Amino acid sequence: MVVRKLGKVVCGVSGGVDSSVAAYLLKKRGYNVTGVFMRNWDSRDAGERCVLDAEESDAQFVCDHLGIPMKTVDFVKPYWHSVFTTMLEEYQRGWTPNPDVLCNRAIKFGVFHKYATERLGADFVATGHYARLRTLPDGRVQLVRGVDGVKDQSFFLAQVEQRALQRSLFPVGDLAKATVKEIASSIGLGKIAAKKESMGLCFIGKRDFRSFVEQYLEPREGSFVDMDTGKVVGTHSGVHSWTVGQRCHIGGVPSAYYVARLCPRTQQITVRDNITQPFTGARCTPMLRTGSARAHLFRASAVPDKPPAVRCLFKTQHRNGLAWCTVECPEASRAGPERLCGGLTVTLDEYHRAIAIGQFVVLYGEDGECYGSAKILGLGPSLHEEQEERQHQAHNHRSSVES
Numbered sequence: 001m002v003v004r005k006l007g008k009v010v011c012g013v014s015g016g017v018d019s020s021v022a023a024y025l026l027k028k029r030g031y032n033v034t035g036v037f038m039r040n041w042d043s044r045d046a047g048e049r050c051v052l053d054a055e056e057s058d059a060q061f062v063c064d065h066l067g068i069p070m071k072t073v074d075f076v077k078p079y080w081h082s083v084f085t086t087m088l089e090e091y092q093r094g095w096t097p098n099p100d101v102l103c104n105r106a107i108k109f110g111v112f113h114k115y116a117t118e119r120l121g122a123d124f125v126a127t128g129h130y131a132r133l134r135t136l137p138d139g140r141v142q143l144v145r146g147v148d149g150v151k152d153q154s155f156f157l158a159q160v161e162q163r164a165l166q167r168s169l170f171p172v173g174d175l176a177k178a179t180v181k182e183i184a185s186s187i188g189l190g191k192i193a194a195k196k197e198s199m200g201l202c203f204i205g206k207r208d209f210r211s212f213v214e215q216y217l218e219p220r221e222g223s224f225v226d227m228d229t230g231k232v233v234g235t236h237s238g239v240h241s242w243t244v245g246q247r248c249h250i251g252g253v254p255s256a257y258y259v260a261r262l263c264p265r266t267q268q269i270t271v272r273d274n275i276t277q278p279f280t281g282a283r284c285t286p287m288l289r290t291g292s293a294r295a296h297l298f299r300a301s302a303v304p305d306k307p308p309a310v311r312c313l314f315k316t317q318h319r320n321g322l323a324w325c326t327v328e329c330p331e332a333s334r335a336g337p338e339r340l341c342g343g344l345t346v347t348l349d350e351y352h353r354a355i356a357i358g359q360f361v362v363l364y365g366e367d368g369e370c371y372g373s374a375k376i377l378g379l380g381p382s383l384h385e386e387q388e389e390r391q392h393q394a395h396n397h398r399s400s401v402e403s
Contacts, residue, residue, distance in 0.1 A: 007123030008032045009169060010116035012108065013070065015058030017193050018128030021180045022171040024066055024187055026126055034120060035063040035070040040079040040107060058192060065188060073115060075107055082106035088216055091240035094264035095358025100156045100318075101373075109157075109164040117167065126169035129153045130177070133165060134369070141165045145368035148176045155318045158362040158373035210241040222267025224250055227260050233271065239264050245354025312371060313364040314346060316355050322364060324349040344374050355379065 011023045013035040027033045037059045043052060056072060063070035083102045090097040108127060116122040130146035131154040140162060146152040160168075172180050184193035219237035226233050234250035236242065239262045248257040248271055257271035313322040326347045346361055357379060363371040 006030050006032075008034070008121060009124045009126050010034050010036055010120050010122040011126040012112065012128070013037055013059040013062060014128070015055040015062065015192070016128065016195065016198065017181055017184045017189070018130070018172055019059075020062040020066075020128075020189055020192050021175075021183050022126055022128040022169075023062065023068060024183070024189075025171040026169065027066055027068060031124075033066075033068045033126075034122075035059065035066075035068055036112070036116065036120075037070060037072045038075055038107070038112060039072060040075050040083075040103070042076045058195070062189060062192060071120075073112070075111055078111045079103070079107055082110070088213070088240075090358050091213060092217060092264065093358075094239045094262035096243040096356035097358045098156075098360055101159050101360050104156050105159040105161070109160040109168070113164050113167065122167075124167050124169050125164075126171060128172055129157060129170050130173055131157055131170050132173040132368075133168065133170060141168075143370040144173075145364065145370065146170075146173045151177045153318075154368075154370050155315060155360075155362050158360065158370055213241055214238075220267050222269060224248060224257065224269050224271050226257075227270050227272045233257065236267075236269060239267055239269060242269055244356035313366065314348075314361055315364075316352075316359045316361050316376065323352065325363075327363060343377070347380075 006029070009026050009031040011019065011026060011033055013019045013023060014037070023033055023035055037056050039052065039056075041052070060070055083099050083106055086102060087097045087099045109125075113125050116125045130148050130151040132144040132146060134142040134144050136142050143154055143157055143160070143165060145154045157165075175183075181193040184190070214237065217238065217240050220239075222236055222239060223232045224234040224236060225231065233253055234248070242248070242259050242262060244259050244262065246259045248259060248269075250257055250271075255273045257273050259269055260272045261270035263269075309326045309328040311324065311326055314325045315322055326349075328345045328347075329343075344361075346363075355376070357376055359376050360373045361376055362373040365371060
């Protein structure tokens with residue numbers, strides 16, 4: 001746990017229970033707290049504007065109730081350029097981006113931190129994230145999983161820069177979600193505690209994701225092709241609307257299909273009707289490659305740039321459980337205490353389904369320490385591809401024997 005000297009804290013408030021209790025705990029500890037509500041999306045939909053206005057109203061209610069000032073700041077332009085357009089570009093490439101990771105790195109712990117420290121004179125910046133910070137012997141700060149294993153949000157913070165983490169506070173990271181709600185109810189914020197938890201991307205709301213994305217990207221017709229038979233089983237309006245592992249409802253087809261592979265060049269989506277087979281994961285090296293992209297590491301010694309490889313835990317999706325892997329850094333070189341040029345090769349102990357290019361692989365130690373993260377730029381052969389290769393080799397062997 002990081003112990004901070006008391007000072008001025010700017011706390012991001014969303015109108016939700018987590019940020020509300022975070023602000024309360026900070027004030028209770030003696031900090032001079034100011035709440036800031038961020039507007040990151042300029043909605044074209046009147047219904048969504050009403051939702052955003054209601055959230056701002058709830059945030060103002062909380063700050064008034066706690067007796068702290070509140071400001072509203074507009075980050076629509078930087079969000080559009082740093083998060084949203086990047087997301088669209090990656091979908092067009094057939095990738096599976098994570099805009100929440102990008103938003104935390106560029107907005108909440110980027111421009112918001114700069115605004116809070118430079119414009120408002122904050123000593124520290126707080127949010128309602130379920131994560132913890134730990135001071136290392138060299139004085140740097142280490143990101144650690146939150147106490148509540150289900151609500152832990154360290155995954156979304158794994159790309160945040162060290163300089164931002166050193167001025168960050170996560171007041172609810174040591175608490176369970178149930179405890180946070182109890183605190184809110186006990187201090188007169190029962191209506192905030194009772195609010196339904198917001199899920200998904202802030203700019204989509206309750207709309208269908210595919211319909212939303214198609215407002216911004218031109219449709220490109222392509223085919224659904226059955227992985228096992230090679231037959232075309234349907235058509236679609238572009239790979240940008242789909243992601244690996246997603247269920248496809250194809251008209252005229254009695255059984256459900258699931259996306260196994262995307263090809264943006266041909267706009268072909270390879271599908272399979274058996275989700276129980278981990279057709280998009282493999283145990284072979286390299287399983288996950290981060291290519292020439294720089295890996296973001298919190299502690300240089302956690303993932304050595306020379307042999308031997310390191311054993312650690314990983315996840316590629318927030319809701320997934322942790323699993324074991326082996327990480328290597330072939331031909332890597334340091335680019336500072338947090339950067340590793342050359343990328344990582346991650347070999348998984350077991351097969352995993354629905355891992356996709358564009359996702360982030362986040363690495364952890366057994367004690368919950370987050371070693372860092374990197375964007376996945378390449379995948380090893382899938383189980384299906386391995387089986388096909390073995391069959392091909394067996395066929396060639398039989399042919400050579402017969403001849």
